[in-house]
């Protein structure tokens with residue numbers, strides 16, 4: 468018999484589900500549309516249905532040891548979702564363990580960014596090494612973050628730890644969705660790179676191969692593609708936005724004595740172009756003794772980091 472965990476990474480549009488064993492093998496996976504109802508009971512019914520779908524995929528040689536879920540927001544020790552889940556507001560107040568109870572399964576819930584960080588440390592880019600203090604930064608439309616200390620998610624006092632995207636990098640800078648100003652998310656997310664390139668285009672100070680059509684079609688990838696071809700505007704954007712990211716990483720490293728930083732999300736495909744500017748910022752802002760001891764790598768699990776982190780909640784707790 469193989470012990471497995473039923474894992475759900477709940478996003479605003481899709482629930483990624485998987486059956487995963489202790490070694491991190493994904494034995495079955497399927498994505499299901501997220502319920503959009505604002506009613507908590509309907510959300511619960513939808514997750515029960517999801518769980519049924521996956522329980523029906525459990526074969527006779529598998530032994531289900533638990534149900535693990537990751538979602539935006541934070542939950543208390545009773546797995547009640549307390550807040551921070553604006554994209555799936557109907558889940559606010561949901562007790563995830565009520566779903567597990569229907570199947571007589573123990574249930575765990577964690578924030579999705581924190582869970583992805585655990586997945587990467589245990590099964591992904593951090594696998595096989597004894598990192599004490601790790602940070603995963605996901606660069607997508609926003610900037611997410613999760614902390615793993617000594618192999619465990621660090622939640623902070625209320626569960627919000629790791630929100631590096633909302634640390635201020637430019638005092639009095641751009642207004643952020645969180646209500647603050649000058650947050651990292653405004654500069655070093657995919658949208659941050661796009662805004663920076665557009666501002667340079669509007670000033671018309673460059674001869675550039677980058678066009679508005681490229682940006683609309685390929686988003687931030689268009690900027691990295693142009694930079695690879697030697698385009699100065701695109702290279703300056705990559706330099707500035709990545710350097711700001713490096714400054715935030717230096718601050719986090721100085722504060723937390725990090726030994727591993729993983730860069731995930733869509734932009735990690737262009738890690739090789741980002742890293743020289745992060746290194747430059749680390750030399751400028753990082754504590755001299757810490758910088759040589761810090762490993763920075765691209766994340767390796769892609770969209771599976773969340774479900775694998777869910778499995779780690781049971782297998783590596």
Ligand SMILES: [Zn+2]
Pocket residue numbers: 632633634643644645646647648650652
């Ligand atoms: Zn913010």
